[in-house]
Amino acid sequence: MENRSEPLNYKISCTGISKNFGDTKVLEKIDLFVKENEFVVILGPGQSGKSTLFRIIAGLETPSTGTVKIEDKEVSGPEPTVGFVFQRYTLFPWKTVMGNVEMSLKLKNMPLQKRREIAQHYIDLVGLGGFEKSYPHQLSGGMKQRVGIARAYANNPKIMLMDEPFGQLDAQTRILMEQEMVRIWEAEKRTICFVTNNIEEAIFLGDRIITLEGKLPGRLGLAYEVNLPRPREFTDIEFLKLRQKITDDTQLTL
Template sequence: MPKLQCVGVSKIFGEGARRNHVLDSVDLEVKEDEFLVVLGPGQSGKSTLLKILAGLEKPTSGKVYLDGKEVTGPGPDRGLVFQKYTLFPWKTVLGNVAMGPKLCRHSKKEAIEIAMHYIDLVGLKGFEKSYPHQLSGGMKQRVGIARAYANRPKIMLLDEPFGQLDAQTRILMEQETVRIWEKEKRTVIFVTNNIEEAIFLGDRIISLEGKLPGRMKTIYDVNLPRPRLYTELEFLKLRNTITNETALLL
């Protein structure tokens, strides 16, 4: 049984003249501990798909299953990291990361221990007493990742989390994402519009058509060893293939 499954998922917003068909008949299966990348340009429905997987949006038709159970709303079994830094500015790094375990009824001591484990995992040990305004963009996104992991979710959902970062920091965060995933495996679904990022991160890449309604177009198996190099021949070949096929969709 797949870890996560979409069956005929479609999404329509509005009615009549304001009707906007965003997703059309998405069928998808994600394996246990797989790193799946959903790749598509802007306005292809990929963020809407992730919100449906998170339970933040309901599909107009079709169903989503996690471990065989239908997803009907948000839950702690799914960790979500957004492009924008959704940290509580009045809380420290430790306070932000420990909030999930506290809400899950862990004792204060247990919540701090869990939070410190993930703060260390994302490379922020020593910054646990810092506030968000004292952190760089990359560090803020590390806090977001640590906070999502601290809830011990079954699946991680990341919605273009590095879109606001400069190129150098973005590459560093891609490397860190792989390191964290390899150290503490989870099923990951990562949304991006960046082809190189998709190849660097993914076990598989699902491309969406470059126009609405979003439809699954091509599945790419990324059979490249890790750690990956952006300049290796097979990486460049796959990038060229995806680039050419994407250009035909736009």
């Protein structure tokens, strides 16, 4: 279990988090600590409270019990240092790629030239250079999700929360985006919490995997350190051993 004493230098500290919606208990006694620049994957089935946990960390929901801290500051409302990438493409259809990526900077009244420079940097980082003037309807699913990642990065968050961002993609595009996610994270490190229900995706991406037990209320289960060098191969023997261990361990809880 993730039960550990709260360290002083963690980027995210969730202590005793529970959440009720009316009579429905969605999360119970969640203790989660994430180090700076760590890539942590929360692995669990649908309807296990994963998205609610992320919304609490981002300050978009208030826990029924417990506290969330970003560094040493308790979260009490929408947290500007947290970027959020959703499973659904949340792009403005009337905005170009550039318009979508620079939107948060524009809302901050950043001068045009400066925000365009920042937006262009992240458009290039996610591999969309040349598509600045394209609209969402002209992009593939993988390209739309790249725009979402670029937009989140452009706001210069300390923490990225990624809620099953590749869940709607076909298998081939999903693998490509997993590879791209590692490349982007290694190029510009952020503390990342990533939700998935896919064991292979969790092993490919994470420094650490934490299971969330199935059926409400969601409770944290086992934690796994992923001590595999990058880039990782899905067919590597150590990768397959870890996959089998997680599969065996979670058979009764996911």
